[in-house]
Amino acid sequence: MKIPFIGLLTACLIHICSIQAQETQATLTLEDCIEIALEQNFSVKRAELNAQGENIQYKQSRNALLPRVNADYNYGVSNGRSIDPFTNAYVTEQLNFSNAGLSLSATVFNGFRLLNSLKQSNLNKAAAGMEVEEARQNRMLDVTLSFLQVLNARELVKLAETRLLTTQEQLKRLEKLNEEETGNPSDFYDLQGQLTTDQNAITDATNSLNNALEDLKFLLNTDAEIEAENLVLITEFENQQLSADGIYEQALQSLAAIKARELRLEATAKGVAVARSQYIPEISLFANLNTNYSSAARLFEETGNQLIETADFVSISGTDYSVFTEETQFESRGISYTDQLNNNLNSTVGVSVSIPLFNGFRAKNNVQLQKVEQSRAEVALAETKRALKQNIAQAYNDWDAAATNYELLQEQVEAYEKSFAINEARFNLGVATSVEYITSKNRLDNARINLTNTHYTYLLRDKVLEFYQGNAIR
Structure with missing residues (x-):
């Protein structure tokens, strides 16, 4: 009988402490x-x-x-008559092209x-x-x-x-x-x-x-x-x-x-x-770096010489002899993408002045x-x-x-x-x-x-x- 009494007393004490804690909180x-x-x-x-x-x-x-630094890049395909960005000539073919650029500008004043x-x-x-x-x-x-x-x-x-x-x-x-x-x-x-x-x-x-x-x-x-x-x-x-x-x-x-x-x-x-x-007035500095690529770009390499008969002739003692000329032979091949980007690099550096006159x-x-x-x-x-x-x-x-x-x-x-x-x-x-x-x-x-x-x-x-x-x- 003592154990239940002690347990009950302990439970009561815990309950009282809990209530007091809640009141305190x-x-x-x-x-x-x-x-x-x-x-x-x-x-x-x-x-x-x-x-x-x-x-x-x-x-x-x-x-x-x-300073403001920006980069741009594009790649596209053109069909029909267009301008070759490599030669600026008109071409009529499927043309793959690409442009890349880097620009920098900074306000000085x-x-x-x-x-x-x-x-x-x-x-x-x-x-x-x-x-x-x-x-x-x-x-x-x-x-x-x-x-x-x-x-x-x-x-x-x-x-x-x-x-x-x-x-x-x-x-x-x-x-x-x-x-x-x-x-x-x-x-x-x-x-x-x-x-x-x-x-x-x-x-x-x-x-x-x-x-x-x-x-x-x-x-x-x-x-x-x-x-x-x-x-x-x-x-x-x-x-x-x-x-x-x-x-x-x-x-x-x-x-x-x-x-x-x-x-x-x-x-x-x-x-x-x-x-x-x-x-x-506003004064700014600017710089640009650009390059491009064209699939129509070709590189021609010399492969040798060849005698070719021309339409001209010469007469010697009443006899006509054909005229031959030596012509250099070339072979064309495409230029790689990276080579074109490296070869077509161009840069610009300058100063810009904007003067407000009327706005x-x-x-x-x-x-x-x-x-x-x-x-x-x-x-x-x-x-x-x-x-x-x-x-x-x-x-x-x-x-x-x-x-x-x-x-x-x-x-x-x-x-x-x-x-x-x-x-x-x-x-x-x-x-x-x-x-x-x-x-x-x-x-x-x-x-x-x-x-x-x-x-x-x-x-x-x-x-x-x-x-x-x-x-x-x-």
Whole structure:
């Protein structure tokens, strides 16, 4: 009997440890939520893909500085009357032909268009990297705000449940007095109405909590269930040491959004320089190497001499004698493919100068378009800075007001707790009416709700100000 008992005890211990491990794994801190969101967020992935495209564009601009080398080769068959590429004579036969070539070109000077394009691509690549960090920072802030909203909603649910529990306890007491016909029936019915109000408050608070959890799940891009009780906030808040202007100055140096807009502005300035290069002549070097092959090409070799009678004659003493001539004999044979390619080699080297005289005002229009893009980038940077300054000022004011209100509401809750304790005692003794009891209870409950909302408003604004100062959200 001991062995089964030990086995059962061991199984129970393993089961308990498993449950504890699951609970530990289910716990989510703010850092955990941020990490999950950054791994699975679409806006971050989109920014990363844009950065990859800009990096490829930069490589392409850098490689454009290299010389261009191209090779071409063709082989074909021609029937009927055609030109022999070996002799440039007309032939009427099946002709096999082939051409091969190698060309090299290099830009020597084009108004620094290639260099400015390279610098522009480098700036765009750096801006895209900043935009990835901007997307990450924005997602971190969004998750932080949503996380705190869930915690706030969770606390409001707990307060609503506490209110309901207090009302239920009083209702049980009044129900017993009502059954004994020793209490005031109107107090009992007043508490019944208050019970419904408290139940509705739980329903509304629970609905707000569920919506806050759905918002957090959306930001984390997960379908897994998130329990509000498993969210843990590990942080310590300190008073802000800087003013709103001081925080704004730090934000200008730390926020990726500002750096990205500044880099985009620099890139558009380079774009103007690239467009202006269309006014300047372009100087290039070129070289070509070509050869060809023709099946009609023949090589004639001397095979000897032969006397051939001509139509001419000479008369000697009245006798005609035929005239013979010595003719060299030749034998033709085809020239091999490789020999023709080697024998027909020709090369060309030169300098090319392209001078823009008139191109339908294309260069002028391109310069103007790039200047418009530069103005847009300037507006975007100024707009971002202006919005940032306003957001920081509002966040700082909200933080300062929340800090002040939090201290005042703490005093209010303490006062209402004492008032409620007195009214509850008087109500239990039958001295106070249900109206006085419910009024005192509602004042205390509303004060606690306001205190909770103010507390999380303070935490939220404090996190926002930490974010603007470039501090890691934790």
